[in-house]
Amino acid sequence: MAGTPQETYASDGCRYQPIADHGLIGDLRTVALVGTNGTIDWYCCPAFDSPSVFAAILDAERGGAFELATAVPARTKQFYFPDTNVLITRFFTEDGVGEVQDFMPIGEDAVETERHRLIRRVLCVRGALPFRVRVAPRFDYGRRAHTVRLLGDAAVFESPALSLALTSTVPLESDGADVWGDFKLTEGESAVFALDQVDARLAPRMCARAEAERQFATTVAYWRHWLSSSRYRGRWREMVHRSALTLKLLTYAPTGAIVAAPTTSLPERIGGERNWDYRYVWVRDAAFCVYALLRLGFSGEAEAFMKFVTQHIIPGDGGPSGPLQIMYGIDGRTDLPEQELDHLEGHLGSAPVRIGNAAADQLQLDIYGALIDSIYLYDKWAQPISSDQWDNVCDLVDWVCDHWNQPDEGIWETRGGRKNFLYSRLMCWVAIERAIRMARRRGLPADLAHWMKTRDTIYRQIMRRGWSDVRHAFVQHEDGDVLDAALLMMPLGKFIAPTDPKWLSTLDALTQDLVSDSLVYRYDPQATPDGLRGAEGTFSICSFWYVEALVRAGRVDEARLAFEKMLTYANHLGLYAEEISLTGEQQGNFPQAFTHLALISAAFNLDRALG
Incomplete structure (x- = not known):
């Protein structure tokens, strides 16, 4: 049922998340599937029918993924922020509780919409937790090679037809194809990752904590305003x-x-x-x-x-x-x-x-x-x-x-x-x-x-x-x-x-x-x-x-x-x-x-x- 969060184990080591173990986020142009383990394993950019960037749901080795989870074993539960398409995945460990808020901002100006920004905001809500992030895009269904450039707090992934910039509030490392980072948060602290399409018009732009908070609020308000038009008041x-x-x-x-x-x-x-x-x-x-x-x-x-x-x-x-x-x-x-x-x-x-x-x-x-x-x-x-x-x-x-x-x-x-x-x-x-x-x-x-x-x-x-x-x-x-x-x-x-x-x-x-x-x-x-x-x-x-x-x-x-x-x-x-x-x-x-x-x-x- 929609009101019952899904519970899984983030460290079960399974190569494939079951189809049902996913939530959906989007910006009315494209979407991403986020697994209950915190991994985005389906994402096409810039549109629904564009070639995939992350497709681990179709090939765990060659499809590409955006992994974000605790670095220690955790139980996870997933739910939508009420009356929105903002997805929250919670991690429960022996040392505390953390959550990842996933959404694609809606309500920005026309140019910014073309970024198809995907925001992943990590919070430690209790105790202290180590986290690990790994971003491994595989452009064009894994058929196109790409390069990575680290530019301060950003990593730019470049392929012949599409370039994406990952901005981060934590340090990143790279091997020329993927980027990753390990970080620790204590209660009340947060980290933000934003993945944007970039081109000649859209240079990489940092998504700081304050901006992520603003875009979160704007997106929540958009979905709630849209849903308020519903005339359904029935049992379900x-x-x-x-x-x-x-x-x-x-x-x-x-x-x-x-x-x-x-x-x-x-x-x-x-x-x-x-x-x-x-x-x-x-x-x-x-x-x-x-x-x-x-x-x-x-x-x-x-x-x-x-x-x-x-x-x-x-x-x-x-x-x-x-x-x-x-x-x-x-x-x-x-x-x-x-x-x-x-x-x-x-x-x-x-x-x-x-x-x-x-x-x-x-x-x-x-x-x-x-x-x-x-x-x-x-x-x-x-x-x-x-x-x-x-x-x-x-x-x-x-x-x-x-x-x-x-x-x-x-x-x-x-x-x-x-x-x-x-x-x-x-x-x-x-x-x-x-x-x-x-x-x-x-x-x-x-x-x-x-x-x-x-x-x-x-x-x-x-x-x-x-x-x-x-x-x-x-x-x-x-x-x-x-x-x-x-x-x-x-x-x-x-x-x-x-x-x-x-x-x-x-x-x-x-x-x-x-x-x-x-x-x-x-x-x-x-x-x-x-x-x-x-x-x-x-x-x-x-x-x-x-x-x-x-x-x-x-x-x-x-x-x-x-x-x-x-x-x-x-x-x-x-x-x-x-x-x-x-x-x-x-x-x-x-x-x-x-x-x-x-x-x-x-x-x-x-x-x-x-x-």
Whole structure:
């Protein structure tokens, strides 16, 4: 639970921190993962999808890390400074207690923002403690050599494409590649380390204790002011607000883009090949994020994403997979070539490590429903869309009317060939239905007769070919008998009444086949091969969809129990990766926006049902 600090041992000697043993800090441009042992082992600069500087989470030897901890064995606990994204790691030893405050300042002027400053402030709060710091960057995923220059209280790391300056209030030593230092603090004393991007405009600048204190206060004030806009006052406020703060951290402020996750290649199964780069804008994920943020009252983020859509996604160029790609770069670019980094061993040896994502070229028809639904909600809850935006919506809906009845790769981005996935049909129905609602509510021009005829045709086909008399359930693809958790969206998308007998039978079938202790598998890869080897864990967004489907079906007690169980699978800070293993470990890229937005939606609807 978010309110229970994680306890680990800083001197356990393990090469890899578990995925869940991390907290997240960021500056709305990039992020860093900080382990419970005090090590930053994931950091890309200057943006989410830039090459890594620290990537020990993907290769403990060659990835690079920023280590900061007591020089003696310690128990550690980690928590967020209340209502912020400032992370605190505490060290408990026989001789005293110390803590490291990690944050990336927000609220500075435009030029200073480009430093992407990362501050690590160390305090001794009781007794006296020895500390050790070691900064070992490995630029460009460990592919680029660098040099180090010591300049008084600063060390400048220089590589061909990026230079970073580490300023310190304690003496540093260097071997030409890394820097380190040993120091001792007594009660009330502190030390400060700041890592900045430097270039011709940004010279190294000392981050003294007073400046660190000021930037700490500014950053705390920023996050608390932002969170104060939340309208959520329900039973699970701490978890919902942590999810909201996490979604905000996954926002790229310069464009309004929202990344699916800030990491790449964290394995969906240890030792498996299901390792993907999620540092991009999935149309589906980002559109669902808009729904979650609007639910809480954060209309500014929704407006920023709509601007990203208008400038970079609509209108599209009409590529081989239609007018939309399924994902874009955070700057709107469409070229995301996938490659494998053979020199990195992967988290716990889980190769390959991939950057880029070949799924960008897939056809996934469901994204049109997700996007147009988010536009519909924005138009309804935030502010009316413009005439140009409506023209773009019409173009997309007309395309969906002409192309909905074809096989695609589906929501799960399978690499086993295209199929007539029912979820894709469902979301094409959503795309058209939401556009019809907008047109009618605002009197906007539209070919309503054609849209309504196509909408009804899709409905009839889903009911006829998506229903299995053998399984007494709706199924993954037309004329099949395999179940799929994506169909939990049928009542959530208002396609079918949540108490319809056919839906209740489907819900029972899903519960029987795909649910384990409230956790939900996406599908059975043995029954429906997806082109990849090995099994996977349960998919956390599906588990929250399941909660919401139970709520809408009137099974509120079951829903509440399932929701409370899901909360026990969060990490110590209330964060979720993409999947959960058989033994309850977090798997996949971390933290995942998809999961946190589904948590918000489930909590909101469960609260409303409980009254």
